[in-house]
Structure formats: structure tokens, C-alpha cells
Amino acid sequence: xxxxxxxxxxxxxxxxxxxxxxxxxxxxxxxxxxxxxxxxxxxxxxxxxxxxxxxxxxxxxxxxxxxxxxxxxxxxxxxxxxxxxxxxxxxxxxxxxxxxxxxxxxxxxxxxxxxxxxxxxxxxxxxxxxxxxxx
Amino acid sequence: xxxxxxxxxxxxxxxxxxxxxxxxxxxxxxxxxxxxxxxxxxxxxxxxxxxxxxxxxxxxxxxxxxxxxxxxxxxxxxxxxxxxxxxxxxxxxxxxxxxxxxxxxxxxxxxxxxxxxxxxxxxxxxxxxxxxxxx
DNA sequence: CTATATCCTACTTATTCACTAGGAATTTCC
DNA sequence: GGAAATTCCTAGTGAATAAGTAGGATATAG
Numbered sequence: 001x002x003x004x005x006x007x008x009x010x011x012x013x014x015x016x017x018x019x020x021x022x023x024x025x026x027x028x029x030x031x032x033x034x035x036x037x038x039x040x041x042x043x044x045x046x047x048x049x050x051x052x053x054x055x056x057x058x059x060x061x062x063x064x065x066x067x068x069x070x071x072x073x074x075x076x077x078x079x080x081x082x083x084x085x086x087x088x089x090x091x092x093x094x095x096x097x098x099x100x101x102x103x104x105x106x107x108x109x110x111x112x113x114x115x116x117x118x119x120x121x122x123x124x125x126x127x128x129x130x131x132x133x134x135x
Numbered sequence: 136x137x138x139x140x141x142x143x144x145x146x147x148x149x150x151x152x153x154x155x156x157x158x159x160x161x162x163x164x165x166x167x168x169x170x171x172x173x174x175x176x177x178x179x180x181x182x183x184x185x186x187x188x189x190x191x192x193x194x195x196x197x198x199x200x201x202x203x204x205x206x207x208x209x210x211x212x213x214x215x216x217x218x219x220x221x222x223x224x225x226x227x228x229x230x231x232x233x234x235x236x237x238x239x240x241x242x243x244x245x246x247x248x249x250x251x252x253x254x255x256x257x258x259x260x261x262x263x264x265x266x267x268x269x270x
Numbered sequence: 271c272t273a274t275a276t277c278c279t280a281c282t283t284a285t286t287c288a289c290t291a292g293g294a295a296t297t298t299c300c
Numbered sequence: 301g302g303a304a305a306t307t308c309c310t311a312g313t314g315a316a317t318a319a320g321t322a323g324g325a326t327a328t329a330g
Contacts, residue, residue, distance in 0.1 A: 060297020195328025
């Protein structure tokens, strides 16, 4: 069980934006340089953050990205979920929520509650940590 | 963040063994059939469980596997770790424990504590759930 | 002695991750 | 108006890992 770079880099992007809030739009290039990451790769991630309405973009020269809310109003859980750095340990529970779990509830899914508990526990934790807690 | 089939199947094996404790050695074949899983694949997993001293094997005809301890003495966390269904969300923290984290503590690792907290939280949870809680 | 199992090593295939590539659209600044 | 900077959009690719296969050796009950 591990978070991917998608999740980690996305949190880094958001932390970076928090730290440079006062400077107007922050370009992805500057973020990539500060953390020595691929700008092209971050582009994909921040696209998701924008779609999730966590940042807004300013196009053109001197453009960049700006947080949509204050750092103390953005939970890490939102960031992770927006880039689909899936927080669910296994697929089964996902389906369970919509009551379409395909596995035999008596046999295979004796362990179902386990994964649900793990998922909920992680979600609860990351939803209780805000960007402002990280800077 | 997800558990792999290694972790899930391993827990299933152990739950199955718990349920059939009274019947003497339980063959991998019977477990594979009950859960419709590949016996050959489970073989690899139970090898790890045996090495971790969570089960013992009885070779030959009528052989199989038996739990080494009572279900209320075997935590899920032990099972997951024994098959290396890594519980650490990212590598960085792993290294942190041995004080050899390679990333810049001021920049990249502002988020370090976050992943440590997630990891610890998950570990704490799976270590508090025993096989007996699942059956 | 045969059938049933575990045990051991290696190989293969499928999937996902991480990253790259090319170029279009938008905006600032001179 | 033009050049530079920057976001936006759609694909493609290489490497790693996960998941599952394969072949056969070893052990034991009956």
C-alpha cells in the first residue's frame, strides 16, 4: 500500500502554492524548478487540481496558478482524491458503497469490513489535515 | 493507495485457515477452490506466511497448513507485512526512520510528516485487528 | 507404489506508473 | 503587431511492478 508520485507531487504543488500566495500567479515552471520535478508531468497533475476547483489558472505570460481557497480550507484528502491517487485500498469496497459488490459476501468478503475500515481511517486522517498544517 | 492482491489473498488464506482449524491440515487446493483463486499463486503467498511463522505446513498426502497461533493472537498487520504488501505509503519515510532521508528536509519534505502520520495510522489500525475479529 | 501435497526456482504476461512529445491557444510586454 | 511566456489538450512510450504460470523435486499417508 503506497501513495504514488501523483499524490505526493500534487500535495507538493499545493504546498508550494501556499507558500507563494502573495506573489500573484505562480508558474508551473517555477514550481518544477524549485522541487526538481518534470514540468510536463506536473502539468497533468495540476490539470486535475484545476478541474477539482482547488486552483485557478491565469493564462499567458506572467500567468500561473493560484489557490482557490485559503490553505486552512484545503484538506489534503481533497488533493489526493482529485488526482485519483486512490485512497481506497481495494476495489471491492468502492463497489460496496454502491451496493454492487460482485464478490460472495459470505466467503470472499469476510475481509471486506477490514478494507473499509482501513479506507475510512485513512480518509478521516487526510481529511483532517489542511495545507496550513504543513507549512 | 491500495493493497495488492498479495495482501488481500493472504488475509483470505488466514481467515480460511481460521475457519477450518478443527479439521486438521487444510490443503491449499481446498482454499483455492473455495475462493476461486489460483493455487499456484497462493503457494507463493503461503510460503511467506510460513517463513513468518504464521502457519506451519504438513507435507505429503492429507497434508496442508495449520495456524501457528490462535486467531485472536494473529493481527492482520503481521499478515500484510509478512507478504510485503508494503504498508508504507512512500519510500521517503522508510528512510527517515533510519535517518537517511535523501530529500531536502526544508523543501520536498514539508510533507514528510504527513506520510509518516498516514503510515502510522494504517499500521496502528491493522495491528489492532485480529483474525478473530473477521470471522 | 501411487496419489496427494508441499516445496523450490524460474519464466511470462498484463497493468500501471511515470514521464515525454508536439503543438494549439492565450496573454503580457515592448 | 510581434515575440516571449505560459497554460491547455491529446497522445505516445519506457520501465517497473503485480499477477499469474510452469516444471519438476521432495515428502508422506494409505
